[in-house]
Amino acid sequence: xxxxxxxxxxxxxxxxxxxxxxxxxxxxxxxxxxxxxxxxxxxxxxxxxxxxxxxxxxxxxxxxxxxxxxxxxxxxxxxxxxxxxxxxxxxxxxxxxxxxxxxxxxxxxxxxxxxxxxxxxxxxxxxxxxxxxxxxxxxxxxxxxxxxxxxxxxxxxxxxxxxxxxxxxxxxxxxxxxxxxxxxxxxxxxxxxxxxxxxxxxxxxxxxxxxxxxxxxxxxxxxxxxxxxxxxxxxxxxxxxxxxxxxxxxxxxxxxxxxxxxxxxxxxxxxxxxxxxxxxxxxxxxxxxxxxxxxxxxxxxxxxxxxxxxxxxxxxxxxxxxxxxxxxxxxxxxxxxxxxxxxxxxxxxxxxxxxxxxxxxxxxxxxxxxxxxxxxxxxxxxxxxxxxxxxxxxxxxxxxxxxxxxxxxxxxxxxxxxxxxxxxxxxxxxxxxxxxxxxxxxxxxxxxxxxxxxxxxxxx
Amino acid sequence: xxxxxxxxxxxxxxxxxxxxxxxxxxxxxxxxxxxxxxxxxxxxxxxxxxxxxxxxxxxxxxxxxxxxxxxxxxxxxxxxxxxxx
Numbered sequence: 001x002x003x004x005x006x007x008x009x010x011x012x013x014x015x016x017x018x019x020x021x022x023x024x025x026x027x028x029x030x031x032x033x034x035x036x037x038x039x040x041x042x043x044x045x046x047x048x049x050x051x052x053x054x055x056x057x058x059x060x061x062x063x064x065x066x067x068x069x070x071x072x073x074x075x076x077x078x079x080x081x082x083x084x085x086x087x088x089x090x091x092x093x094x095x096x097x098x099x100x101x102x103x104x105x106x107x108x109x110x111x112x113x114x115x116x117x118x119x120x121x122x123x124x125x126x127x128x129x130x131x132x133x134x135x136x137x138x139x140x141x142x143x144x145x146x147x148x149x150x151x152x153x154x155x156x157x158x159x160x161x162x163x164x165x166x167x168x169x170x171x172x173x174x175x176x177x178x179x180x181x182x183x184x185x186x187x188x189x190x191x192x193x194x195x196x197x198x199x200x201x202x203x204x205x206x207x208x209x210x211x212x213x214x215x216x217x218x219x220x221x222x223x224x225x226x227x228x229x230x231x232x233x234x235x236x237x238x239x240x241x242x243x244x245x246x247x248x249x250x251x252x253x254x255x256x257x258x259x260x261x262x263x264x265x266x267x268x269x270x271x272x273x274x275x276x277x278x279x280x281x282x283x284x285x286x287x288x289x290x291x292x293x294x295x296x297x298x299x300x301x302x303x304x305x306x307x308x309x310x311x312x313x314x315x316x317x318x319x320x321x322x323x324x325x326x327x328x329x330x331x332x333x334x335x336x337x338x339x340x341x342x343x344x345x346x347x348x349x350x351x352x353x354x355x356x357x358x359x360x361x362x363x364x365x366x367x368x369x370x371x372x373x374x375x376x377x378x379x380x381x382x383x384x385x386x387x388x389x390x391x392x393x394x395x396x397x398x399x400x401x402x403x404x405x406x407x408x409x410x411x412x413x414x415x416x417x418x419x420x421x422x423x424x425x426x427x428x429x430x431x432x433x434x435x436x437x438x439x440x441x442x443x444x445x446x447x448x449x450x451x452x453x454x455x456x457x458x459x460x
Numbered sequence: 461x462x463x464x465x466x467x468x469x470x471x472x473x474x475x476x477x478x479x480x481x482x483x484x485x486x487x488x489x490x491x492x493x494x495x496x497x498x499x500x501x502x503x504x505x506x507x508x509x510x511x512x513x514x515x516x517x518x519x520x521x522x523x524x525x526x527x528x529x530x531x532x533x534x535x536x537x538x539x540x541x542x543x544x545x
Contacts, residue, residue: 023508024512064480066480072501075477075478075501075502
């Protein structure tokens with residue numbers, strides 16, 4: 001009998017597991033896949049290592065910083081600053097027709113850019129920043145409110161509004177067109193105020209440190225152990241049945257599988273399924289390995305968030321891919337002491353999950369290749385032409401994401417409605433991870449910590 | 461354990477959960493929160509660490525006794541009487 005079974009060995013599940021294992025709870029993480037990782041993961045293809053999910057770690061803070069999510073997270077997991085080896089970004093941009101805003105890990109740079117490009121809006125922007133700073137995004141009981149309404153009440157230029165939303169939505173919004181203000185605040189702080197960093201080794205390092213810490217504290221990890229069903233009696237979870245038939249008993253179950261995905265696993269479904277509606281925002285990501293560094297071609301930005309249209313539209317597109325906007329990420333463009341082994345460019349664009357899920361296998365590969373080329377052509381308006389330097393290409397779609405993470409629709413940011421308390425229709429079944437609602441890579445880990453603290457450590 | 465030993469135990473716990481704080485000038489009569497960056501998650505950790513090390517349960521209504529070093533030590537003194545450092 002375990003104290004807690006955690007479904008999913010992604011960052012949130014591992015973080016919850018570390019907390020419980022450290023405090024000597026018998027805990028077991030069950031993971032369907034053959035390796036650790038979830039929405040943030042990694043793979044090796046044709047002798048090259050790739051990251052999935054992570055473009056950059058948001059919520060960057062300088063080593064030794066005493067406040068903020070990253071510092072909180074390291075303390076809670078008993079990790080050291082060196083463990084994540086975060087190197088700050090070189091600088092990123094939001095590129096719209098006729099106007100580009102640059103931002104770095106120094107917030108004043110963005111403020112200065114806005115003052116220059118939108119002089120009439122800078123006072124409104126500063127008022128918005130004040131509202132962001134005054135908002136308690138960790139309050140789990142906060143009511144959902146429209147971020148767009150609040151932003152538009154302070155900033156009257158629609159282009160600037162769209163330019164602020166663009167990176168925040170691309171890096172964390174499960175909802176189209178608008179965000180819940182609390183989610184906006186989390187992302188605003190994570191992206192604009194704290195900024196980006198990356199370990200030289202990529203997400204592998206973070207995953208490895210997490211699993212070492214978990215095992216070091218005595219946590220048990222079972223790979224290739226997909227959950228068939230979450231078992232319950234009289235409104236209480238009793239354990240899980242694995243796909244191979246094994247039954248594991250536990251006093252509590254924490255699931256990082258997603259809210260709708262978790263409900264589907266329950267033997268007794270909730271009477272009110274509405275809050276557990278799955279998300280539908282997904283992406284196609286293309287990955288190019290180059291025979292040179294992106295900076296050799298004059299591309300020095302860490303991330304470019306681009307949009308070619310009058311308005312920025314964040315929604316699941318009618319077309320297979322929305323070519324109007326996207327994200328260009330170069331993992332080389334961080335301030336490392338030594339360069340990465342090879343040059344990489346990753347370009348990501350909104351994708352229609354239905355299209356990619358239902359495409360027959362014989363057309364899938366050809367379509368993926370065709371749209372990869374179209375995405376590149378679209379992105380080349382915002383970066384130097386790198387095509388003659390490409391030595392290898394890969395791409396993944398909503399279908400790939402669902403295959404490896406079991407998240408419905410390949411929805412990388414999960415359900416539109418977050419269950420911030422982590423509580424479900426079953427008394428001792430809790431949610432953590434993307435559908436609990438702390439966003440980003442650091443947020444996902446804080447989610448696991450918060451749920452473990454609140455429902456499992458504090459309550460007992 | 462003596463009061464001095466308990467004080468050292470608490471210091472060790474604080475170093476463990478908040479390694480980026482300088483504790484050399486800690487004033488025992490001023491709340492921890494006013495001298496270092498500690499949030500509710502950290503307070504939970506102080507309680508949990510004491511429980512883990514000495515099997516002492518501290519109910520939530522008693523958390524206010526953990527405000528300062530002096531009040532923490534006097535709260536724990538009778539509870540850790542038989543414990544060894």
